[in-house]
Amino acid sequence: MEIAFPWPMSDGEWLAWSSAAVTVLLGLFSLFAPRLALRLLRLAPSERHPEAVAEVRATISGFYLGLGLACILLAQPLLYMALGFSWAFTAFGRVVGMLSDRANTPYNWFALVVDLVLAALPLAFAFGFVP
16 A cells, blocks of 8 residues: 555545644644643633543544544545544534533634534535535
């Protein structure tokens, strides 16, 4: 198997690649600045539980980096579909939280729009809406 960096060639690939690149950047940010990432997510680790910061490095950055890099390095439509579904379910979880946890805040509305855009870009390519 030959490994080469598959550069996006079409508009649809650029959309999907852009979503993957943002995902990787969010993963790097969470890996190298987990306390700032928690602050931006409106979360605060307890002094009694310093492992919360490690959880950001492990779970959040690991997932974002793993899926985002897989999409960028392999450039397969099914991987882009997985990326789109992941962001779509992130948006779904945010909507559920807004409805059931009284989290209807401007921050969550902005984050919902970002989640939906990051979901729509790779899904539009994976489903063939943008060639």
